[in-house]
Amino acid sequence: MAALALMTAACSNDDNDLTTQQPQKAEGITITAQLAPKTNGATTRAVSDGTNKIVAEWAVNEHIAILYTKDATQYAADATITDVDGSGAATITFTVEAGTPDDTPCTLVYPYDAAKDDHTGVKDAATLLAAQDGTLSANLDVRVGAGTIWTSTPGLTVSTQPQAQFAIFKFTTKTSDGGATIDVTSLTVTTGGQDYVITPASATSELFVALPPSPARP
């Protein structure tokens, strides 16, 4: 999967600047920004099974959490993808609290539900991957980045572009001689001392599984 990249909403020589779209409002500051394509293609599905690859794309109405702190309180702005153009670039809109100062650090978490409930960051891998059903969905494509919110001239600067957090596997279960598939009702993958239980809605021999990266053994 290509790393998620944030780019300017308008043509600019600086890909990390996001231009002002709307003035400050009393109830908050609305920022519109554009996200570069994950990969390319249609806008109807967040992730899909390609030939020996996965195709990840932004989709309209997906949500991204913009986590930031204002006056020692953690907030999560709900950035909504309002449009995906033909190149796969997405337009997002989100609103931060009124009075949010310039140069406020933020964390970007995709999808929105992958953010911790206390808005302090992304949920841990064990939590995010605890209830997989073997299907390919955006929930397997968790991404985290970092940036800076600007409010005097509303915009977003990305210092660390959002990166996918997990590897995604497509497992096919077969008998030990490889001759026949086994339709399983439950698959447990153990790696790094952690069990990940995948429970499909119905028995199947093909399961998509997201796993945290595993470093090479020294």
Added chain:
Amino acid sequence: MSFTATDGNNLYAASKASVSFDAAKYYQSTVKMGKVVQVFNSGDPDIDDYLYSYSYKYVHIGLDQAYAIAKQLSTLNGGAPVAVVYDNVDSDVIYALSSDDSATKHQEDYDYLYAYTTNRVFLATLWEH
């Protein structure tokens, strides 16, 4: 990386050598799984013949117990990938799964573990990569 799975009636297990994988990448893999335990009907004469021919004292275990034992075998291997495999009673061949994902058949060079519980017994092999 190790695997256990059920199809509702049987318990399967497989293991790969230590593997590394990166975030933001997509992998496809066939998991060739050996049957850890086959659920037999109590009193099946074939089981009696098989087990007695190897001088095994057997009792029966259920799937949940077999799963727990499979987990124990992994623990015994220091958390490293482990394959616990049980052949069906008809072939006298113990299956182990190699790190390159191909099935191999061995009856030697493995540590055999015998598990006894209140119901059933199964024979498992402990295989280290």
